[in-house]
Each structure stands twice: as structure tokens, then as C-alpha cells.
Amino acid sequence: MSIRIGLAAGALATLHLCGQDPDPARLRKDVYALADPAMEGRATGTAGQRKAAAYLAQRFLDAGLVPLVSQEGPPCAPSFLLPYTLLRSRQDAAASTFQLGHTMLKVGEDILTARAQAATGEVVFVGYGIHAPELKWDDAAGLEPKGCWLAMWEGAPESPGTGASKDWATAGQAETKLEWARKAGAAGCLFIQTRPDTEAGFGRMRLYLSRSVERGQLSLKGGAVRESQTFWLSAEAAKALRIELKADPKPGGSRALGTFVYTPKITKEEIPASNLAGLIPGTDLKLKDEIIVLSAHHDHVGMEGGKLHPGADDNASGTAAILEVARLLKDSKPKRSILVLSLSGEEIGLWGSQAFVAAPPVELSRIKADINLDMVGRNALDEVCVTPAQVDGAVGTLTQEARAIALRQGLKLTTEADQYWYRSDHFTFARRGIPAIFFFGGMHADYHQPSDTPDKINYEKLARVVGLAKELVLNVANATEPPKLLPKETWSTWTWPSPTSPALKPR
Numbered sequence: 001m002s003i004r005i006g007l008a009a010g011a012l013a014t015l016h017l018c019g020q021d022p023d024p025a026r027l028r029k030d031v032y033a034l035a036d037p038a039m040e041g042r043a044t045g046t047a048g049q050r051k052a053a054a055y056l057a058q059r060f061l062d063a064g065l066v067p068l069v070s071q072e073g074p075p076c077a078p079s080f081l082l083p084y085t086l087l088r089s090r091q092d093a094a095a096s097t098f099q100l101g102h103t104m105l106k107v108g109e110d111i112l113t114a115r116a117q118a119a120t121g122e123v124v125f126v127g128y129g130i131h132a133p134e135l136k137w138d139d140a141a142g143l144e145p146k147g148c149w150l151a152m153w154e155g156a157p158e159s160p161g162t163g164a165s166k167d168w169a170t171a172g173q174a175e176t177k178l179e180w181a182r183k184a185g186a187a188g189c190l191f192i193q194t195r196p197d198t199e200a201g202f203g204r205m206r207l208y209l210s211r212s213v214e215r216g217q218l219s220l221k222g223g224a225v226r227e228s229q230t231f232w233l234s235a236e237a238a239k240a241l242r243i244e245l246k247a248d249p250k251p252g253g254s255r256a257l258g259t260f261v262y263t264p265k266i267t268k269e270e271i272p273a274s275n276l277a278g279l280i281p282g283t284d285l286k287l288k289d290e291i292i293v294l295s296a297h298h299d300h301v302g303m304e305g306g307k308l309h310p311g312a313d314d315n316a317s318g319t320a321a322i323l324e325v326a327r328l329l330k331d332s333k334p335k336r337s338i339l340v341l342s343l344s345g346e347e348i349g350l351w352g353s354q355a356f357v358a359a360p361p362v363e364l365s366r367i368k369a370d371i372n373l374d375m376v377g378r379n380a381l382d383e384v385c386v387t388p389a390q391v392d393g394a395v396g397t398l399t400q401e402a403r404a405i406a407l408r409q410g411l412k413l414t415t416e417a418d419q420y421w422y423r424s425d426h427f428t429f430a431r432r433g434i435p436a437i438f439f440f441g442g443m444h445a446d447y448h449q450p451s452d453t454p455d456k457i458n459y460e461k462l463a464r465v466v467g468l469a470k471e472l473v474l475n476v477a478n479a480t481e482p483p484k485l486l487p488k489e490t491w492s493t494w495t496w497p498s499p500t501s502p503a504l505k506p507r
């Protein structure tokens with residue numbers, strides 16, 4: 001193995017001379033600069049992130065990228081920066097109220113929610129909220145849930161004596177119940193604690209929601225807010241409401257609990273942020289208006305717990321990689337245009353890419369693909385994870401193309417990245433029906449830790465990922481036909497995972 005690595009490194013060193021191959025030394029320089037303490041971990045909207053954006057604007061200029069000039073109004077000074085504003089809504093739990101019937105419940109203690117908007121409605125108690133004829137259990141019998149809020153125990157009854165335990169586990173998941181409630185036209189769900197705080201379910205939600213309330217709810221300024229339709233009630237709240245968990249529960253037996261009124265006290269704060277975009281203009285008369293996006297997020301989590309989180313792999317690595325691709329393709333005269341896109345807001349919910357597609361600087365229909373890189377500098381030298389690979393059996397032409405290139409370059413593309421499909425900015429493009437592909441170097445113990453430092457990056461590996469991305473983006477830009485979503489694919493319509501989903505990004 002060492003001989004192979006030695007040869008590869010030697011070959012790279014020789015080829016650098018002609019300026020056509022990825023240069024590990026240049027990549028190292030950019031990763032160290034972005035992970036520098038002066039950048040304060042690049043949390044979106046902070047001085048550190050603005051510093052990173054200024055650094056990147058200079059690198060865009062050096063790479064010969066062309067700024068996008070606004071097509072409307074008088075031409076202003078061209079800039080790589082695409083500013084956007086996020087709105088943070090924070091719940092003041094102590095000043096928020098929740099009343100159900102005549103009972104007042106303490107927000108943040110007896111009742112948990114990330115919802116930042118007032119809500120009211122009729123509440124119907126529906127037992128476990130399980131509608132599973134195959135398990136001979138139906139809490140929906142005789143129920144008209146349309147427009148109602150459904151209160152239900154979390155989880156599933158302990159030993160109902162019918163069906164397999166794995167089917168009960170599925171039936172007891174909050175996602176399954178929410179899906180049923182949504183299909184039945186219910187307004188939302190109130191889950192009631194059945195297990196101690198330390199276990200799954202309520203305990204997990206308490207932790208998740210307290211963090212989420214602390215962070216506040218983000219939305220694009222002027223954009224729609226994805227409001228939570230769930231509340232979680234403590235065991236004490238159930239007692240106060242005289243809802244009792246029976247030792248031998250039976251399905252059905254729904255009953256009205258009355259009307260609830262949730263009045264949150266919300267403070268709002270604006271967070272100014274920006275993405276950067278620079279173009280390698282296409283040269284083909286017919287194809288130059290079509291655009292292939294090469295993206296990576298440059299933001300990270302900042303100074304969590306007072307400690308610097310340098311985010312060298314996540315995602316100074318991917319950012320350095322797209323800069324290097326830009327430098328290498330500078331004089332490549334691609335047929336289609338290539339848009340190098342450095343995004344922010346990723347770590348707090350893919351907001352930079354959402355801002356980009358919500359107010360695209362070029363018509364979205366011109367964007368034919370997104371090739372996204374996130375965390376590409378660690379783990380095995382000649383292995384890279386790719387998605388979409390096997391999710392729902394779906395493989396698009398981008399993945400096929402990438403496989404062929406990887407094979408030629410001696411890189412192995414592995415498929416375990418499918419579990420991360422939701423978790424970086426390519427997902428935002430895929431949701432708009434744009435073919436997207438995501439390269440990922442694999443998970444490691446330094447993920448979102450102060451120990452994600454630049455000395456741990458394998459710059460030879462990073463150079464190999466650059467080689468793969470460069471060839472892919474150029475092939476796609478020069479191909480007769482743009483990439484396609486294969487007919488069987490369903491992933492472009494996938495929705496966001498719910499807060500209880502295992503696919504949710506750990507914080």
C-alpha cells in the first residue's frame with residue numbers, strides 16, 4: 001500500500017508542474033486559512049463568517065471567476081457576494097402561555113414545542129393514535145379528525161398480544177402517527193409522555209426542543225415559515241388534564257378534551273448573511289446559458305460552548321476543493337457555464353442554498369445540475385462516499401458518470417452516504433427537481449468538535465476528490481445532453497425529515 005501511495009504522490013508532484021492537476025499545497029493553504037482562529041469557526045452571520053466570505057471573494061477573483069451581475073435595474077458594482085437575511089424567532093417560554101380547557105400548562109416544562117406562531121383548535125384524545133388494521137389496533141375508529149388537534153400517548157402499548165414487535169415499534173413512532181394525522185386532515189399532534197425523561201421519546205424531545213428553542217427558529221426574511229405542528233405534553237400535564245394511562249389499554253375510545261390556545265412570546269432578530277457565486281462562462285453558442293453548479297458550504301458552527309470549532313473538514317475541505325477546481329478550469333472554455341457557489345447557513349438548516357433557490361441570481365430553469373462537496377478531506381485515501389447511490393434504488397446519470405470517472409482515477413465510490421442525503425446543500429437543489437450529486441469523505445469522531453483541525457486533513461485525498469469533481473463538472477458542462485433524473489427516481493420530491501427522524505443532523 002505504501003508503494004502505491006508513494007507512486008501516486010510522486011505522480012501528482014510531477015504533474016503539478018504543468019498546472020493542470022490538483023495541488024495539495026494550495027488546498028492546504030486554503031483549509032488552514034479558513035480554519036484559522038481569526039475566522040472564529042465561521043458561524044453564519046458572525047464577523048468570522050464575514051471574514052471568511054471576504055477571503056473567498058479574493059480567491060474567486062484570483063481564480064478568474066466572473067461575478068454575476070444583477071439582470072434587473074441599473075448595473076451595480078459586480079460582486080461575488082449574494083446577500084440574504086435570515087429571521088430568528090425565539091420563544092420566551094416563561095412569557096408564553098398554553099391553556100387547554102380550563103387547565104393552564106407551563107410552556108417549556110409541562111408542554112414543549114418549537115412552534116413560534118400562535119395556535120388554537122379543538123383537541124381530541126385518541127389513545128395511542130395508532131391506526132394499524134394489520135395489528136388489529138385502530139384508535140381512529142369512529143373518529144372525524146379533520147381540522148382537529150390529536151392528543152395521543154407517545155410510543156405503543158407494551159404487550160398488546162398481536163403482531164410482531166417490530167411492527168409495533170413502527171406503529172409507535174411519532175413519524176408514523178404524524179403521517180396518519182396529516183393524511184386524515186388533522187391540524188397537528190400533541191404527544192403525551194409515557195416514559196421517564198431519561199429514555200427515548202419525551203426525554204429525547206425535551207433535549208431536542210430545548211436546544212431548538214435556544215437556537216430559535218430560522219426562516220428567510222419575507223419567506224414562508226415551516227411551523228411545527230407538534231406539541232409534547234409531560235406526564236404531569238396528563239395528570240392535570242385527567243388523562244390516565246391504563247395498564248391494559250384498548251384501542252378506540254376517543255374523547256374531546258376541549259379547546260387549546262397557545263400564545264407564544266416571540267422575539268425576532270435579523271441575521272445578515274451571504275453566499276458567494278462566481279462564473280466560468282460557457283463558450284458554446286447554444287449551451288452557454290445552461291449552468292452547472294459546483295457547491296460547498298463555507299460556514300461552520302462557530303464558538304460553541306466558548307470553544308473554537310475550526311471546521312477544517314466540515315467544510316473548509318469542500319470549500320478549498322471548489323476553489324481548486326475553479327483555478328484548474330479557469331481556461332477550460334466549457335460549453336455550458338459553471339457556477340462556483342460557496343454557501344453559508346448550511347449548519348443551521350441549509351439556509352444559504354434555500355436563499356439561493358428562493359431568489360436565484362439566474363433563472364432556476366437554467367441550472368442543470370448541482371455537484372456538492374461536504375467534508376471531503378478525511379478517512380481512506382482512495383475512497384469517497386457518493387449519494388444518491390442506492391436510496392430507493394435510485395441512481396441518476398450524474399452518479400453513473402461519477403462512477404466511470406472514479407474508476408478511471410482509481411477511486412472507490414462507496415454508497416453509505418445515502419443516509420446523509422438530506423444533510424447538505426445538494427438536497428435543496430434536488431427538491432427543486434435539479435439533478436444533484438453529493439461527495440462526502442465519510443464520518444469521523446471529530447465531526448462538529450473543536451478537534452476538527454486542519455492538521456488532520458489528508459491533502460492528497462482532498463486533491464483526489466478535486467480531480468474527481470473537476471472531471472465530473474467539466475464532462476457534464478461539455479456533454480451533449482444535461483444530466484437526467486432516471487424515471488424511477490422519487491428523491492426529488494422527498495420531504496424534510498421530522499425532528500424525531502434518525503436522519504436528522506446531530507448537533
Ligand SMILES: [Zn+2]
Pocket residue numbers: 297314315346374375424
Ligand atoms: Zn458540512
